[in-house]
Amino acid sequence: MPRPTATEPFPRYDPQLALLVEAPPVGNGWFHEIKRDGYRIGAAIRRNGTSKTANLLSRRRLDWTKQFSPIAAAAATLPVDDALLDGELVVLLPDGRDDFNALQHAAGRPDPRLVYFAFDLLYLDGKSLLKLPLQARKERLAALLATAPAGPIQYSDHFTGEGLPFFEAARAAGVEGIVSKRASASYRTGSRTADWQKTKCVQRQEFVVGGYLKSDAAPLAALHVGYYDSDQNTFRFAGKVGTGFQTIEATLLRQLEQLSQQTCPFAETARPKGRDFREAFWVTPTIIIEVAFLSWTPDRHLRHPSFKGLRRDKDARAVRRETPAK
Numbered sequence: 001m002p003r004p005t006a007t008e009p010f011p012r013y014d015p016q017l018a019l020l021v022e023a024p025p026v027g028n029g030w031f032h033e034i035k036r037d038g039y040r041i042g043a044a045i046r047r048n049g050t051s052k053t054a055n056l057l058s059r060r061r062l063d064w065t066k067q068f069s070p071i072a073a074a075a076a077t078l079p080v081d082d083a084l085l086d087g088e089l090v091v092l093l094p095d096g097r098d099d100f101n102a103l104q105h106a107a108g109r110p111d112p113r114l115v116y117f118a119f120d121l122l123y124l125d126g127k128s129l130l131k132l133p134l135q136a137r138k139e140r141l142a143a144l145l146a147t148a149p150a151g152p153i154q155y156s157d158h159f160t161g162e163g164l165p166f167f168e169a170a171r172a173a174g175v176e177g178i179v180s181k182r183a184s185a186s187y188r189t190g191s192r193t194a195d196w197q198k199t200k201c202v203q204r205q206e207f208v209v210g211g212y213l214k215s216d217a218a219p220l221a222a223l224h225v226g227y228y229d230s231d232q233n234t235f236r237f238a239g240k241v242g243t244g245f246q247t248i249e250a251t252l253l254r255q256l257e258q259l260s261q262q263t264c265p266f267a268e269t270a271r272p273k274g275r276d277f278r279e280a281f282w283v284t285p286t287i288i289i290e291v292a293f294l295s296w297t298p299d300r301h302l303r304h305p306s307f308k309g310l311r312r313d314k315d316a317r318a319v320r321r322e323t324p325a326k
Helices: 069-076 100-106 134-146 163-173 246-258
Strands: 017-020 030-034 039-048 051-058 083-091 114-124 153-155 177-182 192-200 203-213 222-228 235-241 281-283 288-293 306-311
Touching (some): 069 114, 069 153, 134 153, 235 288
Antiparallel strands (some): 039 051, 288 306
């Protein structure tokens, strides 16, 4: 079959983002999906003559094809000439949950638990689908994957209708949260709008490491973490994370020592007083970690935080305090 003539340029992967909200939207015009705990990835499939390749692009458009080559190889077998998929790369446990910590160790290694959940189709054989409603894009994506060989690329299904029952079921299952998407909406590249809304079952977000503590009991006792204010000029202290990183303690400590600096990177108005700050080792704030926590205190510090993993797919200066829209 002759290859379709490309009438529209292949788009740049610039993913649409979801707005954090306190509760799922009301109404029947929404698709609700499980919020996966992995890396946001665009799968760009291109044909060049008789050969076809697939590249995996991170949210910051870094090429992660070599790190997760089995997924790229599977994408290249899809029955298309050119396509751009949007989805989430995870390590899937037998009980259906995602393991973000295991995903970090899977880079560059064969891991049969790697799964790419495709939830959107942005381009297909010469045609941009960005302006189509989500419902039409997902119908085309489902049809494409239904004819694909069995493998690690799976269709991310959704629930249609009121989101609250789906959210309650997700919370009972112990997942991170849900994402609700307006079925009639086009794809807004690089935007965070109310057309996509995320509701979290647990408090969880990224923070940037600005310092650390040592102790007699452990080479790495705790991490001082923070986030950037909206003006991007102020690095605010958010709290001290002291649990969850023990399995990668030595590796993380080496990375921190390479970023050593003499001065505290946190804004003076956000620095707490006490021994933990006087005895801290300061670092250039570039390492991003994901943290689960119970809640925020009135002075904007984390309550009962724990380390969940390193994030290499985001820019440190883009890390903000996430607050749900009312």
